[in-house]
Amino acid sequence: MPELPEVEALRVFLADHLVGKEIARVLPLAISVLKTYDPPLSALEGADVTSVDRHGKFLDIGAGGLHLCTHLARAGWLRWKESFPATPPRPGKGPLALRTVTTDGDGFDLTEMGTTKRLSVHLVRDPQDVPGIARLGPDPLSDTFDRDTFAALLAGERRQIKGALRDQSLIAGIGNAYSDEILHVARMSPFKRTADLGEEEVTRLHTSLRTTLEEAVARSGGVEAGRLKAEKKSGMRVHGRTGEPCPVCGDTILEVSFSDSSLQYCPTCQTGGRPLADRRLSKFLK
The missing domain is CATH 3.20.190.10 (MutM-like, N-terminal)
Known part of the structure; x- marks a missing residue:
């Protein structure tokens, strides 16, 4: 998408x-x-x-x-x-x-x-x-989308951070792929609850969000329309790379599948080494 x-x-x-x-x-x-x-x-x-x-x-x-x-x-x-x-x-x-x-x-x-x-x-x-x-929320690349604006948006949320990042009425423009990338850069589990984020984590997530999107926009600049899909895929660190080594730590990238989508993450970088289970069955593999 x-x-x-x-x-x-x-x-x-x-x-x-x-x-x-x-x-x-x-x-x-x-x-x-x-x-x-x-x-x-x-x-x-x-x-x-x-x-x-x-x-x-x-x-x-x-x-x-x-x-x-x-x-x-x-x-x-x-x-x-x-x-x-x-x-x-x-x-x-x-x-x-x-x-x-x-x-x-x-x-x-x-x-x-x-x-x-x-x-x-x-x-x-x-x-x-x-x-x-x-119904769109603010644009995350806007000059006014600073750390405090981001924190205020999350303050009213009580859900997993992956879902919050993808909610177009909360933040406009982020989908399944870039939410995976943002969370990997932030070293954060996609299942972490927004209500559990500390001040440093909010700052880290905001920085990761801005840098990930800005770098992706810069990579896409000047690329002709027909090649943009390939450019997007080539720039992904974890999304769509199940089974490949994490570019940061070398651990194997894992996947959680849902009825109509999937997410990818690095267990070492994001979940303290714990593999996440399919949320249709349980929260974590034990």
């Missing part, structure tokens, strides 16, 4: 390639992708792109006073193209979900693999009209 660093890289890429160009057409190609109907997508035809912004994991393309807001979900992606075939694609065929073409002939496709369709596109007059954007 694209998270804050990848979406930020896409924002920068689109700002360089799309702003100032005129939209010729926007074609929805999957029945599930478009979540709004007023204004219609045809309202973008002839409009100049004036901005590309990011709200958490949402991309926001501004044109003609409207905002085309996209959430790529778990299996979605944006693919830039310098040109397109003269014949438009048939709706419902393959992974294509939406195509946006400029009068210069270039543009982008939104694609989504798999059978579960969660990619969403909203055309709105105000980004806050998108429910997913309206």
Whole structure:
């Protein structure tokens, strides 16, 4: 799933390639992708792109006073193209979900693999009209997201820190992968309760959060859209690396599986050497 660093890289890429160009057409190609109907997508035809912004994991393309807001979900992606075939694609065929073409002939496709369709596109007059954007918490890369702001957010929480980091209404943009990375850098168990965090742990977690995301954004800078997925994977220390050695201590990276996701961690760095059990069965292996 694209998270804050990848979406930020896409924002920068689109700002360089799309702003100032005129939209010729926007074609929805999957029945599930478009979540709004007023204004219609045809309202973008002839409009100049004036901005590309990011709200958490949402991309926001501004044109003609409207905002085309996209959430790529778990299996979605944006693919830039310098040109397109003269014949438009048939709706419902393959992974294509939406195509946006400029009068210069270039543009982008939104694609989504798999059978579960969660990619969403909203055309709105105000980004806050998108429910997913309206409920977002603060952006962790904002200049105002300091240690005290982070501590205040956690003060009202009574749950595992992994879940808190992934909650978009608490902090915008962090998903499964980067929460694993942040917790590894912070040397903290994903099952640790927010209520049990000491002052030094809050400081360490905030520092880890900022540095992990900033480093990921820096790695993604200048990478073309089509290579961002590979760049994300190559930069991971523990996420998606079950069975490999930890890059810090050399211990074997372990995994906890859930019904629809999994997490990875280093037992030596994060849990005092104790392997974590599947939470569907017990808290710890004994």
